Amino acid sequence: MRKILIATVASITVLGAAMTAQAAESIALVVSTLNNPFFVTLKDGAEARAEALGYDLTVLDSQNDPAKELANVEDLLNQDVAVLLINPTDSDAVRSAVRTANRRDVPVITLDRAASGGTVVSHIASDxxxxxxxxxxxxxxxxxxxxxxxxxxxxxxxxxxxxxxxxxxxxxxxxxxxxxxxxxxxxxxxxxxxxxxxxxxxxxxxxxxxxxxxxxxxxxxxxxxxxxxxxxxxxxxxxxxxxxxxxxxxxxxxxxxQQAAKIGAMGVETAAKVASGEDVPAFTPVPLQAVTK
Structure with missing residues (x-):
């Protein structure tokens, strides 16, 4: 059976096959918007890594709207996902989504932007x-x-x-x-x-x-x-x-x-580890560099 990753990239865009795996095998990723090249690259990196690991990746777009983001998270939690990754539209507003996942005992991982409330098992971002x-x-x-x-x-x-x-x-x-x-x-x-x-x-x-x-x-x-x-x-x-x-x-x-593709890829890798019961770092910094002519 193929393992399923569900990604919410803050409008709903479905990429990959429908969720057919058992709840224990499902992973969800929540990102903020596809109307920004950085997050498109992050999505691409997540998709490439998911394919390499043998996962089908589904992407949902919240359009920079915290209310849509919360609705997307609630929809995913109703599918009994094992791990939820979020790139918040807003660090404060996402607290409700994180706490909703916490109440359902679904581990949360944040990408690029942190959450200012709720319990997060790992954060992956540039410094x-x-x-x-x-x-x-x-x-x-x-x-x-x-x-x-x-x-x-x-x-x-x-x-x-x-x-x-x-x-x-x-x-x-x-x-x-x-x-x-x-x-x-x-x-x-x-x-x-x-x-x-x-x-x-x-x-x-x-x-x-x-x-x-x-x-x-x-x-x-x-x-x-x-x-x-x-x-x-x-x-x-x-x-x-x-x-x-x-x-x-x-x-x-x-x-x-920043290395947007790497952030997305590392999010998928970390989610897979959490889903399998492995320990993961509370924070993983992704290196930066100044690009000049």
Missing amino acids: NVAGGKMAGEVIIEALGGSGAVVELQGVPGTSAARDRGEGFHQAVDAASGIRIVASQPADFDRTKGLNVMENILQAQPEIDAVFAHNDEMALGAIKAIQASGRDIIVVGFDGTDDGVAAVEDGSMLATIA
Whole structure:
């Protein structure tokens, strides 16, 4: 009998065969959205690893909606899944989903974004604090230790936005010549990154650099900067294909590269271990690197 993995990537998209295995063999993965290249890559990595391990992988898309995410989790729990993996739409909002799984005695593993409540047996993610600090250090070096900097934040309430911001400020707040002239959320979205950056450009006559909490916002900010005709360096985060291409063509100074496919693959591997009764680490960090031209 084939073992089944059910993945919820926050709308419901079904990939693979229907669930036919016994409850003890079923694993569920909950991810936030397929409307972001990073999470598409994460999904691809999970699918590839599931195939290699002999699992059928089903993917559900919650469309960045915590209510849909909770509904997806409840649907999966009604199928008596053995392990639930979640990439939260929001670290606070996902607590209800995690606690629902806890009440059903279903182990929970989080990917990329942590849950701020409930019991989680393992968390697999990049060290976002270290990555944010790396981005800050890249900007400080590029500016020679002095300049006006804008921070485009991710979705408020997510651990990724919080941790990337924390690491970034560890670096820039210690640099006496660096001034943060604006720090606003753009929700990890390219269009919002464009719109927010346009407003900041109008309000701030002096900007030397931008740190965006992900490549999507960075790419939106670059479009706004190019339209303004101003010379401003931009550093992104995630190392998506579009982000790396922007570094290579010189429109972005750097991106802090995560290994999205590896996070997805490690999630599947960890879920399989939990399902078979093996011990797993409480936290598995995935290495980061600064990609520059």
